Amino acid sequence: MLLSGKNAVVFGVANKRSLAWAISKAFADQGAKLLLTYQGDRLKENVLELAGTLPGTLTFPCDVTDDAQLAAAFDHAKQNWGGCDIVAHCVAYANREDLSGDFVKTSRDGYRVAQEVSSYSLTAMCRAALPLLEARGGGSVITLTYMGSERVVPNYNVMGVAKAALEASVRYLAVDLGPKNIRVNAISAGPVKTLSAAGISGFSSLLEVYEQKVPLRRNIEAAEVGDTAVFLASPLSRGITGEVIHVDSGYHVLGV
Numbered sequence: 001m002l003l004s005g006k007n008a009v010v011f012g013v014a015n016k017r018s019l020a021w022a023i024s025k026a027f028a029d030q031g032a033k034l035l036l037t038y039q040g041d042r043l044k045e046n047v048l049e050l051a052g053t054l055p056g057t058l059t060f061p062c063d064v065t066d067d068a069q070l071a072a073a074f075d076h077a078k079q080n081w082g083g084c085d086i087v088a089h090c091v092a093y094a095n096r097e098d099l100s101g102d103f104v105k106t107s108r109d110g111y112r113v114a115q116e117v118s119s120y121s122l123t124a125m126c127r128a129a130l131p132l133l134e135a136r137g138g139g140s141v142i143t144l145t146y147m148g149s150e151r152v153v154p155n156y157n158v159m160g161v162a163k164a165a166l167e168a169s170v171r172y173l174a175v176d177l178g179p180k181n182i183r184v185n186a187i188s189a190g191p192v193k194t195l196s197a198a199g200i201s202g203f204s205s206l207l208e209v210y211e212q213k214v215p216l217r218r219n220i221e222a223a224e225v226g227d228t229a230v231f232l233a234s235p236l237s238r239g240i241t242g243e244v245i246h247v248d249s250g251y252h253v254l255g256v
């Protein structure tokens, strides 16, 4: 049990296909206690039902664009646990019209929304989590990114730019929080069919291209992201911070 005695707050479970859910199950399998947050009433029923399958799991509403809601979510964790050891940031959003066609057409507001939800929220989350992580003598913060931050992926557009900012934030946060024994890392996942992914134009053909080209000749499974998150949350990765680990069947090493 790599995470026995650890408390984890996970943001971004929408349904059973969510990468956040794969991470939650993997954490629970390794003995962690969980608090799952959900954005609002629309997802409440789904998340409560999923949480019910992992005994002892707490739930709490939280829109990550609202500092007061972030504070309330971590206050809920504090009241129940006193502190927390692991934070998993698995949220992203961009307006649908900004996830197809030409990037140059991205509106000022669309750019702001993508950055605020998908990138800035990690920094705000770390700030809100800090006292709880310090109360436990340190911890591990994990976020999810995609290779569209490093190279151009058609239609990923404004989200690629937000993910680039997210990965830069991982490095700056790792430096700020390292002296407090808090590690901050990202998992760059290959494509997985989830609710958010379905909003990216041409996503299904991306899955086909990966299958033909990647070194492992198969798409990844959400559970593989969960297992890597366990590694990053556990003492096995105690020497790693500020890192972006690719879980993409090796796609990122290809030149053509």
Ligand code: NAP
Pocket: 011, 012, 013, 014, 015, 017, 018, 019, 020, 038, 039, 040, 042, 043, 062, 063, 064, 065, 089, 090, 091, 092, 093, 117, 144, 145, 146, 188, 189, 190, 191, 192, 193, 194, 195, 196, 197
């Ligand atoms: P998902 O199941 O749709 O999860 C995205 C989550 O973000 C949803 O729960 C969504 O809630 C939440 N969210 C959006 N805006 C929010 C806000 N303001 N406050 C709180 N929560 C908010 O899709 P996913 O693919 O698992 O995405 C999880 C993470 O993995 C994202 O960062 C994504 O970019 C990343 N990722 C995904 C892939 C992939 O191929 N699927 C690959 C690499 C990285 P609502 O449904 O209410 O908006």
